[in-house]
Amino acid sequence: MASPIFTILSLFIFSCFVLSTPATCSSNETDLVSLLSFKNTVNDPQGALYSWNETTHFCSWNGIQCGRRHPNRVVAINLRSQDLMGTLTPHIGNLSFLRSINLQNNSFRGEIPNEIGRLRRLESVDFSNNSFIGAIPRNISQCPNLFYLNLIDNNLSGIIPQELGSLYKLEALGLSGNELLGPIPPSIGNLTSLGVLSLTLCGLTGEIPNSLVRLHRLTFLSLAFNNLVGTIPSGLFNISMLREFVVNRNQLQGSIPGSIGLTLPNLRIFYLGQNQLSGGIPMSLSNASSLERIQLTSNLFTGPIPRLGRLSLLSSLSIGDNPVNDDISFIASLTNCTNLERLLVYEIPLLGGPLPHSVVNFSSGLIELVISGTQVRGEIPSGIGNLVALNRLVLSNNDLEGPIPSDIGKLSSLQELFLEGNRFKNQLPSSLGNMTLLSYLYLQENNFSGNLPQSLSNCTKLLGLDLSSNNFSGLIPREIMSLSSISLSFNLSFNAFMGSIPSEIGSLTNVENLDFSNNRLSGLIPNSLSNCLVLQHLFLKGNLLQGEIPPGLSALRGLVELDLSRNNLSGTIPSFLAELHLQRLNLSYNGFHGEVPRTGLFRNRTAISLDGNKELCGGIPELNLPPCSSKTSSKKNPSSLPKVLIAVVISGGVFITFLVFLVLVLYRRRRPKENVASIESLVGTQFTRLSYGDLLKATNGLSEANLIGSGRFGSVYKGILEDHGKTLIAVKVLNPFVKGAFKSFMAECNALRDIRHRNLLKLLSVCESIDFQGNDFRSLIYDFKANGSLDKWLYHHVEQEGLRRLSLIQRLDIAIDVAHALEYLHFGTDSTIVHGDLKPSNILLDHNMIAYVGDFGLAKIVSDMFPAQESSSSIGIRGTIGYIAPEYGTSNLVSTQGDVYSYGVLLLEIFTNRRPTDDSFKEYATLQGFVSAALSDGILKIIDPLIQIENDKSINKITDCVVSVLSIGVACSKDLPRDRMSMTDVVRELHKIKDRYLSANRS
Structure with a gap:
């Protein structure tokens, strides 16, 4: 309802315009009424229009x-x-x-x-x-x-x-x-x-x-x-x-x-990529001396590739997926491009010639080198270790050969190494274990041989490991089986590994795909697989495994595909396999006997394969198996149930199915058109879909007792999925009545659909349904992190909350974890992702105090559309006051450098325990100004006192460490984007600081 003052002034202005001459009206009253009308049609949750009242003149109102x-x-x-x-x-x-x-x-x-x-x-x-x-x-x-x-x-x-x-x-x-x-x-x-x-x-x-x-x-x-x-x-x-x-x-x-x-x-x-452009690539590009980024991918360009060595400012060149007919020697000229950070040459089948040795002379700032899908031949040159800033090396699907040079271990910043589809040979160098930041190691389809180096166990950040289709032999090292970080895939198939599967396989608690097929593995299937609760695909076919299917597999509620064929397994087919949500089961050519279940997956003839098990009986008629003996049937055949009970169950099921169908029809008719676009188009099918009922049960009816946080677009609840191995989850429920909530939901789905990183909060599932009142219900289901948000650890009373004080090394590790996550978002995928809202409440900590970046509701996928550090399709981005980069308010930038600014503020906050909106440094305007002044005057007065309490005897070591960290925070939060550090440099420098601190404490 309009306020009385607004009503009176509206009538006054109406009389001015309609009933009186212009001289009757005061023009400033017109402006007052217009502003009050503006206020009257908006909701102001933050009180931005608090000063808009009749007690002060409108010229002094906020904004x-x-x-x-x-x-x-x-x-x-x-x-x-x-x-x-x-x-x-x-x-x-x-x-x-x-x-x-x-x-x-x-x-x-x-x-x-x-x-x-x-x-x-x-x-x-x-x-x-x-x-x-x-x-x-x-x-x-x-x-x-x-x-x-x-x-x-x-x-x-x-x-x-x-x-x-x-x-x-x-x-x-x-x-x-x-x-x-x-x-x-x-x-x-x-x-x-x-x-x-x-x-x-x-x-x-x-x-x-x-x-x-x-x-x-x-x-x-x-x-x-x-x-x-x-x-x-x-x-x-x-x-x-x-x-x-x-x-x-x-x-x-x-x-x-x-x-x-x-x-x-x-x-x-x-940027001309992803079109149907043809003809030659203009040779004159070498004369455009200001060029920084060139993207020509996925067109029909032919002819030679220009020699671009004169482009001293060139930082990125991508010419993949074109029918170019040329020699790889063109890249030799790029050694003169001292600012080169990314070189992507891929899917060019007619590109040949030997890999130039001069690649080892590329810019020391080279971050990404991709040469794949070509006819390039030769060996990886010794000296590749000179590219110390490299975090992504892709040389897959070429005609390369020879051993991997041992100095590749000098690439201490490398996070992704893809060498699959070549003719590399010999043993893997033990120096691979020096690349402790590796997230992806893909060496499949080569001619590697010998034992796996145990040093690979040092790569404790691995998310995906694929060594399939090689000639590796010997035992599977137990140390490698303990890499609990692996979450995407662990593939050792088509090799010559022997011995038993180590029980340490149970350490792979996050792995989704496990393939040890077609080796010479023997012994029992480890029951410790029961710990691999996230496992979706398990392939052990073509080995010499013995014994029964272990009962531990019953815990794998997320298992989608199981292949145990061509082994020496025996015993009966366990009934729990029918209770899993399997879509494909292959038990063929083993020694199983007894009755085949008739429920669950076993009702679908096309989903199961049981060939070669001569002593099986029963099952559905389509299997054409002999009937079981009466003794077996009496124990397991459901026909012994009372027929009346069966009829009731069937009738009830039909009735419930009809109700669900009716609700869905009504729901689809009432949904607003703009929301029809399903999240399926964004997240695809890789996530397990949960129903509204599942989540209601998991969260005790979305009760307040389970509420762990709330924000502008919804609330977050803690839950337990009883039917999924008692998995702890965090359920982010969107408020359908808040404008922008659906946009935030889709942005988060879009950002998370193709990204995986050890320090990014993992999306477990999605739910798009209606609640019992007929309202839209959308939620995102995440892995629950036991230690909550960083904000809680920084600002809540530790004694009252039962929290420990954050030590210096814990703060440093958290800062490094977050830096790794941002570096991956900015540089680790084909699309550049800007998080847009980095702050302590969006950093979550697990039981080991490992940090995870979450809340991607404001994320922007920049892709190849704009230079990530320069432009975007948007002239602004939402965020949180105090963390928003200043250029977002004055120009058309949505950039990775905006995230760097937010990270700089966050870094200062972690070590000073002061929010960027704190009143204690008003004379310096900002937190970074406050810290900059203290760096020259002495930082003891601004360091979080809890850090000093940690170890007064080592205050000099602590001070040196914190000064170095705060200097990075100030450098990241400079006003001008070009003056800020890149996240790759931040990661490298923080690791150096940590190493120095630990070394000083050991001495």
């Missing part, structure tokens, strides 16, 4: 700026990132002196009112990162002074109005991340003052209009992730001011002018 020439008239509204929700009042059109309005990073919904077209003085509009719907107002073209229009990341629909072409002063137009239709209107070519045009991920169709060639002041052009067809107008390659040319992921055809390197002298970012 309001009045003019100098007209001191009582509103000229600017800046309410960026204030957590506001609601609609935008049409009264905004009465603020006739308004020049700027910024509502970025809120949750406004509804349509943008047409009355905005009445603001003739309007110069800047920023409504990015909201939930506005409907069409872009056509009459915004009546704002002749508009030079900045940012509507990025909303839910706007319809076409781009051709009337926008009359905004001749417009310098920046951002419409990316909406649900627009149709072509780019040719009238955009009239905006000859335009410097930034961002139309990424809009669903646009048609051709790029030739009129865009008139935009001679254009410096940034992004049309990526649309459905554009036709050719790129040749005139665009003559706009000499262009610095970023991004048109990847469309259906564009044609060739690129050979002179592009001369006509675009300022070009820094050049």
Whole structure:
């Protein structure tokens, strides 16, 4: 209900405009009523509009700026990132002196009112990162002074109005991340003052209009992730001011002018990937001396690859998946590119020649080297250990041979090593164990031989290990079986391993896929497999295993596929296999006997294979097995149940099935259209789906006793999945009535669908259903972390909470864990992922105090769409005050450097125990300013006193360590993105600090 003051003032303004002459009205009263109307249509959970009341003049209200020439008239509204929700009042059109309005990073919904077209003085509009719907107002073209229009990341629909072409002063137009239709209107070519045009991920169709060639002041052009067809107008390659040319992921055809390197002298970012472009790669690219990033992947380019050694600023080159016919020797020239960080050459079948020895002379800052899917031959040159910054090395599916050089162990930063599909031979060097940060080691389909080096057990961060299809022999080292970090896959199949499967296999508590097939393994299947509760696929076929199927397998409730075929197993088929959620079971060619179960998976003939077990009987008729003896049947045949009970159960089942079907039909009819897009399209099928009933049971009815946290978009409950091995889970339940919750839910699913890392919170399952009241129910199910959030450990009273004090080394380990997670998000996948909301409450700790980064509800997948450290499809990103990078408020950046800024603040917070919004350092403005001053004046006064209590006798060692850490925090949280460290450097430096500290304590 409107307040009395608002009602009175509304009537007053109405009388002014309708019943009286203009002289009767006070213009500042018009502005007052308009602002009160604005407040009246929004929800303000953070109290951002608390000062908006009649006790003070509106010119002093938060976010309001009045003019100098007209001191009582509103000229600017800046309410960026204030957590506001609601609609935008049409009264905004009465603020006739308004020049700027910024509502970025809120949750406004509804349509943008047409009355905005009445603001003739309007110069800047920023409504990015909201939930506005409907069409872009056509009459915004009546704002002749508009030079900045940012509507990025909303839910706007319809076409781009051709009337926008009359905004001749417009310098920046951002419409990316909406649900627009149709072509780019040719009238955009009239905006000859335009410097930034961002139309990424809009669903646009048609051709790029030739009129865009008139935009001679254009410096940034992004049309990526649309459905554009036709050719790129040749005139665009003559706009000499262009610095970023991004048109990847469309259906564009044609060739690129050979002179592009001369006509675009300022070009820094050049992304053409995932199109249908053809012809030669312009040789003149070597003349574009400002080029930093080149992406030409997945096109039809032919001919030779330019020698780009003169591009001293080049940091990234990706030319994969093209029918290029050339020699790999082109990469030798890249040794002159001293800023090169990434080189990706993949899926080029006609690329041949010997691997140049000069690769060992690449930039010492090289982070990623990919040469795969080619005919490149030769050996990995000795000296590869010179590339000390390398964290990803992919040389898979080539024609490489010879041994792996032992100095590869010098790559101490390496996290991913892929050498599969070559002809490498000899034993693995023991130096592989020096790469203790390895997450992925894939060496399958080679000619390696001999025993596995026990030093691999030092790689305690491994997530995936694949040594299949080689000639390894001997026993499986028990030490390697104890790598509990492995969660994706452990594959030793198609080798010559012998002996028994070590009981230490039970240490693989997180592994999902386990394959020891086709070896010479003997003995019993270890019962310790019962500890592998996450296991989904277990393959032990083609060995010499004996004995019965161990009862421990009954604990593997997540098992989807089990293959024990071609062994010497015996005994009866255990009934618990019918109770598992298996989709495929192969027990063929063993010595099993007795009755085959008739329930569960055993009812599906195509899902089971029992061939070669001559003493089996019973089962479903389709198996064509002989009937069992009456003695066996009396014990196990369900026909002995009372027929009445069976009839009741069947009838009840039919009735329940009908009810479920009816509910689903009604639910689908009532679901809003915009939410029809299922999470299946994002998360795929790799996650176990749980029902609303499952989660209700696990959380005791979502009771308050199980509530462990709540936020803006929902609440988190602790639960136990009884039917999944008593698995502890954390259930994040989205509030369907909060705007932005669904968007956050989909962002989190999208970010987590393809990423796995030891320090990222693991998504176990998803649920999209309806509750018992018929409301939408969406939840994300995570692995429960026993020690809760870092925020709790930093700020709660440790005695009252029963928590230990965080030691210095624990804080350092937590900082390193989080740094590893961010480095993986930024550099560890094909897509660059920006977390967007790094803070202590989003860092969770397990029982070993290992840190995990969670809450990806604000994550942005930058992919190849923009340079990760420069641009994005969004001119802003939500976050938390104190952790948001300053450039998010002033420019069109969503970048990895924004995460680095947040990490820097977090790092300072961990070691000072002061929040970035603390009042104790107001004279320094920020936490980093406060710490910077203390670094020169003495840090003892700002270090968390609990660290000093830890060991007063070693205060000098502690001080040295903390000074080094805080220096990194300050360096990461610099105001300018280019001055900040990269997460790769942060990881390396933090490890050095830890090593020095531990060494000092040992001496």
